Amino acid sequence: MAASLQGQGGTAVAGRGLAKKAWSRQRWTMLALIAPAVGVLLVWMIVPLAMTIYYAFHRYNVLYPERFGFAGFRNFSLLLNDPMFWGAMGKTLILVGASLIVTVVLGIILALVLEKDFPGRSIARLMALAPFFVMPVVAALVWKNMLMHPVYGLLSWILGTIGLPVVDWFQNWPMTAIVIIIAWQWTPFAMLVFLTSLQSMPEEQKEAAWLDGANAVQMFFKIILPHLSRAITAVVMIESIFFLSIFAEIFTTTGGGPGQATTTLSYIIYTRAFLEWNVGSASAGGLFAVILANIVAIFLIRLVARNMQNPEKFG
Amino acid sequence: MKKKGILLPIVVWCVMTLITLLPIWWLFVVSMRTRVQLFGRPSLLLDGFYWGNYVEVLENEEFRFYLWNSIIVATSNCLIVTVLAFLATFALSRYKLAGEDSLFFWLITNRMAPAAVFLLPLFLLYTQVFRLGDFQLFDTRIGLILLYCVFNLPFAIWLLKGIMDGIPKELDEAAMIDGASTFQVLTRVVMPLAKPGLAVTAILTWMFAWNEYLFAATLTSVEARTITTGLAEFVTVTGTNWGELAALSMLTLAPALIFLGFVQRHIVAGLTFGAVKE
Numbered sequence: 081m082a083a084s085l086q087g088q089g090g091t092a093v094a095g096r097g098l099a100k101k102a103w104s105r106q107r108w109t110m111l112a113l114i115a116p117a118v119g120v121l122l123v124w125m126i127v128p129l130a131m132t133i134y135y136a137f138h139r140y141n142v143l144y145p146e147r148f149g150f151a152g153f154r155n156f157s158l159l160l161n162d163p164m165f166w167g168a169m170g171k172t173l174i175l176v177g178a179s180l181i182v183t184v185v186l187g188i189i190l191a192l193v194l195e196k197d198f199p200g201r202s203i204a205r206l207m208a209l210a211p212f213f214v215m216p217v218v219a220a221l222v223w224k225n226m227l228m229h230p231v232y233g234l235l236s237w238i239l240g241t242i243g244l245p246v247v248d249w250f251q252n253w254p255m256t257a258i259v260i261i262i263a264w265q266w267t268p269f270a271m272l273v274f275l276t277s278l279q280s281m282p283e284e285q286k287e288a289a290w291l292d293g294a295n296a297v298q299m300f301f302k303i304i305l306p307h308l309s310r311a312i313t314a315v316v317m318i319e320s321i322f323f324l325s326i327f328a329e330i331f332t333t334t335g336g337g338p339g340q341a342t343t344t345l346s347y348i349i350y351t352r353a354f355l356e357w358n359v360g361s362a363s364a365g366g367l368f369a370v371i372l373a374n375i376v377a378i379f380l381i382r383l384v385a386r387n388m389q390n391p392e393k394f395g
Numbered sequence: 396m397k398k399k400g401i402l403l404p405i406v407v408w409c410v411m412t413l414i415t416l417l418p419i420w421w422l423f424v425v426s427m428r429t430r431v432q433l434f435g436r437p438s439l440l441l442d443g444f445y446w447g448n449y450v451e452v453l454e455n456e457e458f459r460f461y462l463w464n465s466i467i468v469a470t471s472n473c474l475i476v477t478v479l480a481f482l483a484t485f486a487l488s489r490y491k492l493a494g495e496d497s498l499f500f501w502l503i504t505n506r507m508a509p510a511a512v513f514l515l516p517l518f519l520l521y522t523q524v525f526r527l528g529d530f531q532l533f534d535t536r537i538g539l540i541l542l543y544c545v546f547n548l549p550f551a552i553w554l555l556k557g558i559m560d561g562i563p564k565e566l567d568e569a570a571m572i573d574g575a576s577t578f579q580v581l582t583r584v585v586m587p588l589a590k591p592g593l594a595v596t597a598i599l600t601w602m603f604a605w606n607e608y609l610f611a612a613t614l615t616s617v618e619a620r621t622i623t624t625g626l627a628e629f630v631t632v633t634g635t636n637w638g639e640l641a642a643l644s645m646l647t648l649a650p651a652l653i654f655l656g657f658v659q660r661h662i663v664a665g666l667t668f669g670a671v672k673e
Contacts, residue, residue: 111486113577114486114487117480120548121544121545121549124544124545125513127516127520128512128516131516132515132516135515193404194404197401204408207415208408208411208415209655210415210416210652211415213648213655214419215644215648215651216606216608217623218422218648219418221626221627221640225640226421226422226425227418264414264415264418325508325509325510325511325609327510328608328623332627345509346510346511349514350609353514353518363515363516366511367512369509369512370512373507373509374507377507
């Protein structure tokens with residue numbers, strides 16, 4: 081794509097008379113248009129990042145500013161030897177992984193069932209997307225206090241009515257409860273993307289497969305899943321951006337507990353920074369988070385870029 | 396899978412909509428109840444319209460102030476981000492820039508780093524570095540507005556890039572040859588064509604700023620408190636009046652649901668950055 085743009089620009093300019101002058105004027109215009117956006121990002125993103133790197137190598141606690149000094153890799157080694165940190169790393173991966181699997185699998189199943197057109201579909205679509213726009217804080221508060229509350233909650237009332245034992249979700253199943261909240265917010269989104277992708281699938285392709293005697297399972301794995309792969313990567317990418325930094329849902333429901341059961345990387349950085357005021361340790365943790373995000377990003381973006389370059393293959 | 400009747404999809408839709416809307420409906424029911432009714436037997440049905448909770452919340456000066464702060468922060472942020480992203484993506488899609496791909500990659504990567512990473516440095520910057528005399532960015536609306544740009548700009552650029560690439564280059568070249576300035580090309584030619592994309596971008600950035608919690612909670616204290624933090628504090632501060640909490644939550648939901656109606660048609664293409672087209 082990039083190469084073709086350059087080619088077009090090149091021939092257009094060479095074709096005309098006042099080639100060079102116009103080109104350099106355009107270049108300045110272009111730079112002027114990009115500058116504000118890049119400037120804002122530079123100040124508000126690169127400066128904090130540089131500070132994080134700087135403090136990661138220093139001993140600094142806001143409560144004891146006099147004990148400031150260069151610490152080498154001490155913050156890192158302390159963190160790497162801290163079982164809490166590895167626990168948080170694991171919890172982050174579990175939370176992100178479980179939420180991704182639940183939303184994508186449920187999304188695909190729902191999209192397959194709902195592919196067919198039926199009366200009132202556009203209104204139903206709109207309503208299904210509503211949870212996506214609910215404030216995370218509100219979602220967490222509603223689920224915790226009005227739905228999953230062991231005494232006043234709707235779920236416990238329903239369970240009690242059917243005769244099942246009442247569950248104290250955030251005490252006994254804290255991670256599951258948080259994944260449920262996230263799935264409630266994000267499954268409709270995933271479903272909608274898959275549905276849109278399924279609708280762009282050529283009908284002849286499916287008919288040809290049926291005529292060739294494919295059964296439903298073969299159909300799904302050989303035809304539908306490859307067709308959906310672009311949509312799946314897009315959903316996974318967007319969701320992991322948001323899932324990696326989930327905070328409000330945890331903060332308002334469990335506060336990282338009970339014990340360390342729901343302390344994720346985001347949460348541990350927050351507690352190190354704003355409860356212990358340990359800038360050095362929080363920064364070192366932050367750097368690990370950035371590295372983790374980079375690994376995920378490189379992996380995912382390669383995948384998406386590859387898919388986007390062969391649109392005819394995935395449609 | 397063909398012509399199997401429409402009963403199954405309708406049933407599944409109903410069940411799914413029930414699950415997705417049940418918590419919101421429950422919130423609405425609770426917001427419509429008096430204190431006495433709240434301690435009664437839980438019921439999914441509306442006992443009647445009681446607006447007392449809404450009146451109570453809106454008469455509370457503190458909450459009005461929080462709501463006002465949220466409106467100002469989200470709206471200004473949305474305007475700044477949309478304009479900056481519009482200018483930048485126009486340039487990015489029209490001219491080849493050295494290192495454009497790495498710039499893009501860098502934008503996405505940074506959006507992926509957990510927000511908590513940026514929190515502490517920004518807290519230190521806002522309280523200790525970015526200050527003029529007595530003025531500091533901590534606990535100001537402008538501080539939050541600028542901060543949200545960092546999280547919304549990469550997203551907006553990403554989203555608009557695909558839309559800008561889809562607008563034929565020949566149109567603005569033709570306008571240029573007719574003697575239009577870059578500004579005229581942007582406002583008269585490109586903007587009308589990019590309208591749906593711009594609308595989705597604006598509404599989503601507005602939503603993210605409106606819903607943001609972590610930064611609003613840590614980088615403000617009194618003057619710039621937003622409604623998200625107000626809501627989170629509500630539970631502990633007042634001994635929790637669930638009716639009022641539900642009413643306030645419904646109020647924060649309203650703009651989101653209204654906007655959702657506007658962009659419904661474009662939202663899938665928008666949210667997947669054009670990777671999935673309708």
